[in-house]
Amino acid sequence: MKIALVGNPNVGKSTVFNLLTGSNQQVGNWAGKTVERKSGIIQRADQTIEIIDLPGTYSLTAYSQEEIITREYILRENPDVVMAMVDASNIERNLYLVLQILELAPRVVIGLNMMDLAQSSGITIHTAELALALNVPLVEIVAAKGKGIEEFLTEAIRVGILAQDPMPGKIPYPEELEQRVQAMEGLLANNTLATRYPIRWLALKRLERDPEIGQEWKLSATKPKQSEDKNSCCDLGDSVSYELEKTTSLPGEELLRKYEAEGWSKDHFEMAFADARYQYISQILPKFRTQLNPSRPSWTDLIDAWALSPIWGYPIMLVILALVFWSSFVASAPLGGAISQGMAWAAEGIVSLLQWGHVPTFVQSLVRDGIFAGVGAVLAFVPQIAIFFAFFSLMQDSGYLSRAAFLGDRFMQLMGLHGKSFFSLVSGYGCNVPGIMATRTLEDPKDRLITMLINPLIPCVPRLGVMSAVVAAFFPGSRGAVVMLSLLILSMFLVMVSALFLRRVVRQTERSAFVMELPLYHIPTFRNVLLPTWQKTYHFLKRAWTFILVASIVIWVLSSYPHGVPMKETWAGQMGDWLTIIGGPLGFDWRIMVSIVFGFVAKETTLSILGILYGVAAGASQSIAQAMTGAMTPLNAYTFLVVYMLYIPCLATVVTTYKESGSVGWTSFGVAYNLILSFVIGWIVFHGGQALGFH
Amino acid sequence: MGRFLGDLKSGERVCVECILGGGAIRRRMMDMGIVPGVELEVVRCAPFGGPLQVRLKGYYLAMRRGECAKIVVSEINQGSIDPIDPIDPIDPIDPIDPIDPIDPIDPIDNSQPIEHPLASR
Numbered sequence: 001m002k003i004a005l006v007g008n009p010n011v012g013k014s015t016v017f018n019l020l021t022g023s024n025q026q027v028g029n030w031a032g033k034t035v036e037r038k039s040g041i042i043q044r045a046d047q048t049i050e051i052i053d054l055p056g057t058y059s060l061t062a063y064s065q066e067e068i069i070t071r072e073y074i075l076r077e078n079p080d081v082v083m084a085m086v087d088a089s090n091i092e093r094n095l096y097l098v099l100q101i102l103e104l105a106p107r108v109v110i111g112l113n114m115m116d117l118a119q120s121s122g123i124t125i126h127t128a129e130l131a132l133a134l135n136v137p138l139v140e141i142v143a144a145k146g147k148g149i150e151e152f153l154t155e156a157i158r159v160g161i162l163a164q165d166p167m168p169g170k171i172p173y174p175e176e177l178e179q180r181v182q183a184m185e186g187l188l189a190n191n192t193l194a195t196r197y198p199i200r201w202l203a204l205k206r207l208e209r210d211p212e213i214g215q216e217w218k219l220s221a222t223k224p225k226q227s228e229d230k231n232s233c234c235d236l237g238d239s240v241s242y243e244l245e246k247t248t249s250l251p252g253e254e255l256l257r258k259y260e261a262e263g264w265s266k267d268h269f270e271m272a273f274a275d276a277r278y279q280y281i282s283q284i285l286p287k288f289r290t291q292l293n294p295s296r297p298s299w300t301d302l303i304d305a306w307a308l309s310p311i312w313g314y315p316i317m318l319v320i321l322a323l324v325f326w327s328s329f330v331a332s333a334p335l336g337g338a339i340s341q342g343m344a345w346a347a348e349g350i351v352s353l354l355q356w357g358h359v360p361t362f363v364q365s366l367v368r369d370g371i372f373a374g375v376g377a378v379l380a381f382v383p384q385i386a387i388f389f390a391f392f393s394l395m396q397d398s399g400y401l402s403r404a405a406f407l408g409d410r411f412m413q414l415m416g417l418h419g420k421s422f423f424s425l426v427s428g429y430g431c432n433v434p435g436i437m438a439t440r441t442l443e444d445p446k447d448r449l450i451t452m453l454i455n456p457l458i459p460c461v462p463r464l465g466v467m468s469a470v471v472a473a474f475f476p477g478s479r480g481a482v483v484m485l486s487l488l489i490l491s492m493f494l495v496m497v498s499a500l501f502l503r504r505v506v507r508q509t510e511r512s513a514f515v516m517e518l519p520l521y522h523i524p525t526f527r528n529v530l531l532p533t534w535q536k537t538y539h540f541l542k543r544a545w546t547f548i549l550v551a552s553i554v555i556w557v558l559s560s561y562p563h564g565v566p567m568k569e570t571w572a573g574q575m576g577d578w579l580t581i582i583g584g585p586l587g588f589d590w591r592i593m594v595s596i597v598f599g600f601v602a603k604e605t606t607l608s609i610l611g612i613l614y615g616v617a618a619g620a621s622q623s624i625a626q627a628m629t630g631a632m633t634p635l636n637a638y639t640f641l642v643v644y645m646l647y648i649p650c651l652a653t654v655v656t657t658y659k660e661s662g663s664v665g666w667t668s669f670g671v672a673y674n675l676i677l678s679f680v681i682g683w684i685v686f687h688g689g690q691a692l693g694f695h
Numbered sequence: 696m697g698r699f700l701g702d703l704k705s706g707e708r709v710c711v712e713c714i715l716g717g718g719a720i721r722r723r724m725m726d727m728g729i730v731p732g733v734e735l736e737v738v739r740c741a742p743f744g745g746p747l748q749v750r751l752k753g754y755y756l757a758m759r760r761g762e763c764a765k766i767v768v769s770e771i772n773q774g775s776i777d778p779i780d781p782i783d784p785i786d787p788i789d790p791i792d793p794i795d796p797i798d799p800i801d802p803i804d805n806s807q808p809i810e811h812p813l814a815s816r
Binding site: 058059061089090092093096118121123267270271274275278282300304308309310313402405406407409410413419513514515516517518519520 | 718721723725726727730733741742743752753754755757758
């Protein structure tokens with residue numbers, strides 16, 4: 001039996017899903033989309049049930065990816081039952097979605113959640129009357145406390161095995177609309193599609209000129225495999241994709257043209273249907289809802305009075321972001337250090353084993369200096385990313401994230417972006433990988449792409465660390481602060497310009513609407529924070545480790561061969577020599593070019609690479625930077641800093657961009673854009689600086 | 696009397712008359728519950744011309760001014776107040792007054808009669 005879980009965003013859907021499936025989840029992406037696809041297989045009453053957690057959506061039109069996915073799933077995969085979650089405190093808009101589902105799939109069970117929230121704002125829902133009014137079975141649940149979830153499922157199974165489709169209440173459309181719907185129904189009645197979908201729904205969609213009506217799709221990929229493995233919790237799952245099988249042209253074209261002549265265009269129909277649904281809801285509302293004026297303001301009002309206040313809103317946001325950053329990127333440092341240390345020990349252990357087995361020295365070196373050093377450098381920032389993901393889930397679930405989007409929207413508007421881009425960009429200052437992954441909250445795919453592509457221009461913590469070490473060596477005292485600030489302002493300026501430039505490149509003509517829900521605050525459950533954190537971290541490692549391993553080996557080979565020659569004559573050194581063709585105009589020597597190439601794996605390694613190239617023992621960052629002061633002028637150093645700050649942050653970012661955009665083209669465009677931009681700006685800085693008399 | 700949601704100040708309560716324009720934005724608003732006849736309250740406006748926080752039916756939405764400018768709203772009819780009441784005896788004199796150089800308060804007076812009869816309910 002297939003059960004789909006549907007509901008508005010923030011209704012507690014994932015809580016119910018997590019409780020039902022436990023660790024027995026498969027998380028992947030919807031084919032061709034960067035929306036998470038979660039499914040789980042459970043056993044109840046001799047039934048094997050596949051539960052799909054469909055993305056949170058407000059309606060079944062085709063506005064956002066989430067809506068398209070939800071609709072396509074119900075249309076193409078015909079789930080046996082739809083479990084519709086409804087927020088009692090916000091019942092009108094929630095029922096709007098339920099009515100749309102009922103028209104398409106009559107086997108629906110409503111799970112009424114957040115009754116406590118509703119009660120605290122003076123709303124009482126009489127569940128029996130609500131079930132009666134819609135003629136749909138209803139179960140009251142408290143998702144946060146796990147109450148009523150099993151009953152919800154049991155009811156869904158009961159509806160799923162009914163011999164006949166239930167007959168939910170029909171939405172009465174106004175007379176002139178009803179006539180047109182019935183006329184269309186008459187034309188469609190003998191069509192083969194009428195056996196698969198409710199006739200009324202077909203008629204409505206035909207009147208709306210929905211392009212998908214009449215198309216038949218089949219599953220082209222294998223269904224998600226039902227892994228027997230107990231640890232299948234984070235199986236990526238096979239992506240399911242659909243293939244267009246055939247398109248049948250439907251009758252009614254003439255009628256549609258006639259209606260259009262009468263002024264009933266497709267837009268007109270859409271509006272009229274939406275209006276009628278809301279009318280119907282407000283008509284039946286008094287039957288099951290009593291509302292008192294709340295005597296005291298809700299928690300959300302009280303918190304928002306501070307969190308969104310014009311005076312305190314921004315300081316509070318700064319404090320929260322600072323706390324998140326400090327915990328993720330500063331307090332986690334010992335953990336990262338422990339991982340590097342552990343990797344180093346593991347390397348030593350394996351190398352001594354290899355020595356004992358008389359394995360050739362180049363293999364030993366490959367293991368220690370290539371694989372373990374390279375992979376270790378990347379693994380060391382996994383704790384940072386994991387902690388950051390945990391905070392991200394916490395902020396998203398609690399409702400603060402959309403408040404941050406609300407406060408940041410004004411600044412994003414300057415760049416033609418959405419308020420939700422704000423958090424992604426701010427995250428970039430910690431680490432660009434979660435920053436890029438945070439673009440998932442954006443609905444418009446073009447907004448998402450632009451935010452993804454400009455994110456690497458924001459210097460992350462490791463880059464800031466290297467930059468401040470170099471700045472401290474070349475520009476001692478208060479001059480250093482000015483230099484650092486100038487770099488940060490430069491990056492912000494370029495982020496802004498790039499966003500505006502990229503809007504033309506991705507041909508974003510229509511700006512997406514900024515109509516965002518500010519959900520009521522609530523305390524997220526432990527499970528809802530930790531489960532996604534684990535899944536995201538696991539996915540990041542799973543998708544990145546092969547690239548990182550290969551890159552580590554390539555870099556080891558380049559810097560170790562031909563064997564036994566000084567650094568300048570290795571392949572890496574020779575490559576650096578060629579690259580001075582590009583770097584020369586910017587005043588870079590081969591060493592800088594080599595460090596720029598190697599920094600591609602992970603930029604925090606740049607200092608130690610420079611250390612090796614300048615012949616300083618690794619370890620003391622200050623001494624490396626000081627060794628550089630002998631070889632470079634301050635202008636050289638500043639140019640290096642600019643290029644260093646702006647070019648591709650690291651391999652993990654590139655891999656993440658590829659996975660999130662799903663496009664090799666855009667990923668390569670992003671990489672090329674970063675490289676060209678960084679060198680062009682570097683050239684301007686170097687020559688501009690010379691012209692102004694700096695050196 | 697149509698005004699736009701974008702012109703409102705925080706704390707004002709209004710009723711949606713209609714949504715101008717069409718396409719995706721309008722559909723999106725309908726999905727989010729902004730339909731003709733619904734009551735809205737502007738809770739607050741983000742500083743520097745940022746988005747508006749709007750309360751409707753017990754939930755909150757954030758909307759940019761650009762989008763709010765497409766929503767035509769009207770004052771909520773309280774019913775109990777006589778519609779004749781707001782028409783002030785001063786009103787008809789006002790349009791003539793502004794030419795008078797003596798009256799320095801005029802610019803304020805001028806703007807008030809437009810809002811006053813409605814705002815006073």
